[in-house]
Amino acid sequence: MTPTKLKPVDAVIVGTGVVGSILAKELADAELKVVALERGRVIDPQHDFASPYTFDELKYDRHSDIFQDLSRETITFRNNAREVALPMREMGSFKPGEAVGGTSLHWGTHTRRFLPWDFETRSRTIERYGKSQILDECSSQDWGLTYEELEPYYDQFEHLYGVGGKAGNLNGEIQPGGNPFEGPRSREYPNPPSSMNYAGTLFANACRELGYHPHVNPVAAQTQAYTNPYKLMLGQCIRGGFCSSHACSMGAKANPLTTVMPALLKQANFELRPLSNVIKVNLDSDGKRATGVTYLDAAGREFEQPAELVILAAYTFNNVRLMLLSGIGKPYDPATNRGVVGRNYSYQSAGRVTLFFEEKVFNPFMGGGARGTAIDEFNGDNFDHSGLDFFGGAYIAVASSGAMPIKSIHVPPGTPRWGAEWKRAAARYYQRNLTVRLHGACQSYRQNYLDLDPNYRDANGLPLLRMTFDWGDNERKASAWITKKAEEIAKAMNPSLMSAQPTAGHYDIVPYQSTHNVGGAAVGADPATSAVNKYLQSWDVSNVFVIGGCNFPQNSANPPTGTIGALACWAADSIKDLYLKRPGPMV
Amino acid sequence: MPPESQTYRYLTQPEIRFLDAAVERLIPADDLGPGAKGSGVTGFIDQQLVSVWGSHGRNYRTGPWPEGTPQQGFQSRLTPREIYRAAIREVNVHCLEQYQKAFEFLAPREQDEVLKGLESGAIQLASVSSKLFFGLLLRNTMEGFFADPMYGGNRDKAGWKLIGFPGVPASDYNDLIEEQNVPYRVEPVSILDVLQERVKLDSQGLPKHVKLKDEGRSGR
Numbered sequence: 001m002t003p004t005k006l007k008p009v010d011a012v013i014v015g016t017g018v019v020g021s022i023l024a025k026e027l028a029d030a031e032l033k034v035v036a037l038e039r040g041r042v043i044d045p046q047h048d049f050a051s052p053y054t055f056d057e058l059k060y061d062r063h064s065d066i067f068q069d070l071s072r073e074t075i076t077f078r079n080n081a082r083e084v085a086l087p088m089r090e091m092g093s094f095k096p097g098e099a100v101g102g103t104s105l106h107w108g109t110h111t112r113r114f115l116p117w118d119f120e121t122r123s124r125t126i127e128r129y130g131k132s133q134i135l136d137e138c139s140s141q142d143w144g145l146t147y148e149e150l151e152p153y154y155d156q157f158e159h160l161y162g163v164g165g166k167a168g169n170l171n172g173e174i175q176p177g178g179n180p181f182e183g184p185r186s187r188e189y190p191n192p193p194s195s196m197n198y199a200g201t202l203f204a205n206a207c208r209e210l211g212y213h214p215h216v217n218p219v220a221a222q223t224q225a226y227t228n229p230y231k232l233m234l235g236q237c238i239r240g241g242f243c244s245s246h247a248c249s250m251g252a253k254a255n256p257l258t259t260v261m262p263a264l265l266k267q268a269n270f271e272l273r274p275l276s277n278v279i280k281v282n283l284d285s286d287g288k289r290a291t292g293v294t295y296l297d298a299a300g301r302e303f304e305q306p307a308e309l310v311i312l313a314a315y316t317f318n319n320v321r322l323m324l325l326s327g328i329g330k331p332y333d334p335a336t337n338r339g340v341v342g343r344n345y346s347y348q349s350a351g352r353v354t355l356f357f358e359e360k361v362f363n364p365f366m367g368g369g370a371r372g373t374a375i376d377e378f379n380g381d382n383f384d385h386s387g388l389d390f391f392g393g394a395y396i397a398v399a400s401s402g403a404m405p406i407k408s409i410h411v412p413p414g415t416p417r418w419g420a421e422w423k424r425a426a427a428r429y430y431q432r433n434l435t436v437r438l439h440g441a442c443q444s445y446r447q448n449y450l451d452l453d454p455n456y457r458d459a460n461g462l463p464l465l466r467m468t469f470d471w472g473d474n475e476r477k478a479s480a481w482i483t484k485k486a487e488e489i490a491k492a493m494n495p496s497l498m499s500a501q502p503t504a505g506h507y508d509i510v511p512y513q514s515t516h517n518v519g520g521a522a523v524g525a526d527p528a529t530s531a532v533n534k535y536l537q538s539w540d541v542s543n544v545f546v547i548g549g550c551n552f553p554q555n556s557a558n559p560p561t562g563t564i565g566a567l568a569c570w571a572a573d574s575i576k577d578l579y580l581k582r583p584g585p586m587v
Numbered sequence: 588m589p590p591e592s593q594t595y596r597y598l599t600q601p602e603i604r605f606l607d608a609a610v611e612r613l614i615p616a617d618d619l620g621p622g623a624k625g626s627g628v629t630g631f632i633d634q635q636l637v638s639v640w641g642s643h644g645r646n647y648r649t650g651p652w653p654e655g656t657p658q659q660g661f662q663s664r665l666t667p668r669e670i671y672r673a674a675i676r677e678v679n680v681h682c683l684e685q686y687q688k689a690f691e692f693l694a695p696r697e698q699d700e701v702l703k704g705l706e707s708g709a710i711q712l713a714s715v716s717s718k719l720f721f722g723l724l725l726r727n728t729m730e731g732f733f734a735d736p737m738y739g740g741n742r743d744k745a746g747w748k749l750i751g752f753p754g755v756p757a758s759d760y761n762d763l764i765e766e767q768n769v770p771y772r773v774e775p776v777s778i779l780d781v782l783q784e785r786v787k788l789d790s791q792g793l794p795k796h797v798k799l800k801d802e803g804r805s806g807r
Contacts, residue, residue: 051755051781051791051792051793052755052778052781052782052792052793053778055735055754055755055756055778056734056735056737056778057733057734057735058730058734058735058738062640062730063638063639063640063645065645067645069645070645070646070647071643071644071645071646071647071648074647077658077659077660078656078659079656079658083656084653084655086653086655086659086660086662087647087649088647088660089643089646089647089648089660089661089662090643090646090660090661092660195761195764195765196765197764197765198765198766198767198768201765201767236761238756238758238759238760238761238791238793239756239760239761239764240756240757240758240760240793241756242756250791359768360768361768361769361770363763363764363766363769363770363771365752365753365756366756366760366763366764366771367764400764405733405746405747405750405752406729406730406733406734409729409733409750417706417725418612418613418614418702418725418728419612419613419614419615419699420615420617422614423614423615423617423619423622423749424617424619426749426750427619427749427750430750430751430752431750431751431770455651456647456649457649506656506658507658508657508658508660509658509659509660510657510658510660510661
């Protein structure tokens with residue numbers, strides 16, 4: 001079938017999530033003619049996300065049509081290269097989105113910045129502890145981009161998304177009540193921090209007793225009504241739960257639909273094409289320049305959209321898959337440790353301590369998404385790792401996310417999974433437990449990577465992306481050690497019972513963990529070990545920019561979206577201020 | 588609310604009798620309130636099996652289908668509705684051999700024995716993994732007991748009353764969230780309660796919760 005060739009545009013953007021929406025708006029503001037192609041459908045928040053229908057745990061936690069439709073496309077998975085990868089047939093460990101607005105329609109809104117250390121993981125670890133601290137197979141590396149360079153863009157994104165929080169470090173001065181370990185920020189958050197709930201207060205008191213510095217999580221669920229720099233108004237979050245993995249009927253969750261799209265859709269030089277699935281970036285004969293993209297519309301008709309500039313702004317998996325399907329950059333080969341596309345795929349480690357009380361009732365259904373209270377003492381390199389057999393760390397937090405009954409009933413250890421005894425324990429403890437949770441970093445390893453699957457194909461006949469991934473020893477050891485610290489905090493809270501579960505054994509794709517899949521198109525200073533340069537421009541095809549979680553060379557403990565948003569703002573400025581003036585390789 | 592006489596679109600009468608008996612062992616009626624059978628979980632499972640999920644309509648369904656490792660997740664070529672159909676028949680075959688009775692006629696202790704055998708994999712079924720079937724059954728039972736009643740289970744919001752979950756939130760939690768150890772006990776509100784205006788709504792369209800008078804009912 002010959003594709004229908006469309007009229008050329010200045011920029012074509014693949015995906016309309018956090019990254020695609022910001023790039024589209026910024027480039028349209030710079031008077032480029034911009035087309036955004038989105039594989040998912042249009043969302044009309046007033047009707048799609050209307051109350052009371054959004055307060056439906058069964059739909060949104062398991063069966064939502066804003067999640068990726070795996071019948072058409074999924075990934076395959078194996079723990080290691082000795083196994084045969086099998087398709088992820090059912091949604092489990094993570095939930096990529098499929099709609100205008102992308103995965104962030106159902107995010108938990110946690111907008112913690114990465115630590116300055118996160119951008120220089122390898123060099124700072126070697127500098128402080130020597131090479132022996134890092135396992136041979138560990139491929140974690142510096143970003144070639146620093147916290148200082150990104151700081152103005154974190155600030156821009158936080159104001160765009162109306163993040164509520166308390167600064168811990170304003171221009172180098174430590175602020176009471178904030179996170180003293182964060183990198184210096186140039187301004188306060190645009191909105192005030194959340195108030196602390198009962199569980200958070202108990203946790204904060206215990207942390208203070210132990211000499212730690214508790215603070216509330218910065219969140220993009222609005223802590224008050226807010227108008228952002230694109231003049232869009234967001235409502236105040238009511239902390240009614242049904243948040244993470246759900247859509248918000250209050251217009252309080254910052255995402256592309258609430259922060260960007262209504263302004264963008266008014267611009268005549270922007271066009272949104274939903275239900276348009278990009279299958280390839282087209283290159284010229286010597287493979288140095290993209291001529292546009294090929295996509296399938298809702299009817300399966302093939303179109304070619306020529307463009308001067310191609311922005312890949314899809315979820316981690318699709319950005320990497322499109323590079324592999326299009327021949328942009330050299331595919332990674334774990335046998336030789338050469339190639340870059342698919343290299344350094346990473347995820348998020350964890351660990352938890354669940355506490356049960358007899359006389360304390362927490363009203364756990366009140367809350368939302370990433371609301372919660374945290375300490376940063378054991379994150380990154382905020383503590384001395386001398387004598388420890390790992391590097392990196394985790395922040396420790398008590399969430400106030402709105403405990404939904406299907407997935408959030410915890411019973412004491414030793415209780416059967418069902419029957420009369422389970423029922424009695426569920427009734428007693430649903431409101432009388434809390435979890436102290438580790439949100440851990442995940443280093444990258446030579447053996448963890450993404451490539452094209454040799455056996456399984458999508459509905460269009462194209463190979464699925466294959467994930468080869470398992471926890472590294474560094475992550476298991478870090479989680480075990482930091483979970484002990486969490487247990488000390490837990491003990492100081494005086495529960496009647498508690499149980500600890502660090503990250504251990506093999507990574508399992510079945511239980512939900514986080515939609516924090518990162519890497520595969522790492523940013524870096526060296527084209528031998530990174531897929532894009534510091535401007536997120538492909539080293540090989542200079543009019544292709546690849547932007548998103550896929551750029552992380554390894555994962556920070558901190559949730560990815562704030563940094564993804566900052567990268568989008570940074571790339572938009574780099575394109576406007578540098579690239580458009582002198583198209584071509586920027587490094 | 589589902590009608591008193593539940594109608595079924597997928598499950599057959601023997602399957603309904605099996606599930607009524609099985610889900611009631613997973614969540615039994617007792618002095619705390621109704622169990623899974625009494626709160627309509629069998630009807631919920633029937634609805635789920637005719638839904639998109641029941642035929643894995645949004646799941647990847649292309650072979651080949653090797654068994655895989657536990658970490659690789661669901662790899663059966665059968666859909667949930669096919670798994671229920673095959674497994675219920677085969678569990679009853681096991682029960683007839685072992686106890687000379689179908690599952691629903693066994694004593695509760697014997698029913699628990701069978702369920703534990705499925706859970707551990709000790710009982711093997713001819714065409715489907717017993718652990719896979721038990722996992723679906725337990726998952727769907729919990730979903731049915733705690734999901735919004737519009738899906739047919741959680742009748743009279745029995746699951747929510749058991750644990751003290753208020754359902755559709757009120758808009759004033761921000762005023763209450765800093766309270767320490769003050770239990771919030773209200774009559775739970777379902778999606779249908781809001782749509783049918785069985786509760787008063789505030790200016791934001793959210794329900795005004797009614798405080799429970801009987802402090803002892805929930806969350807004991």
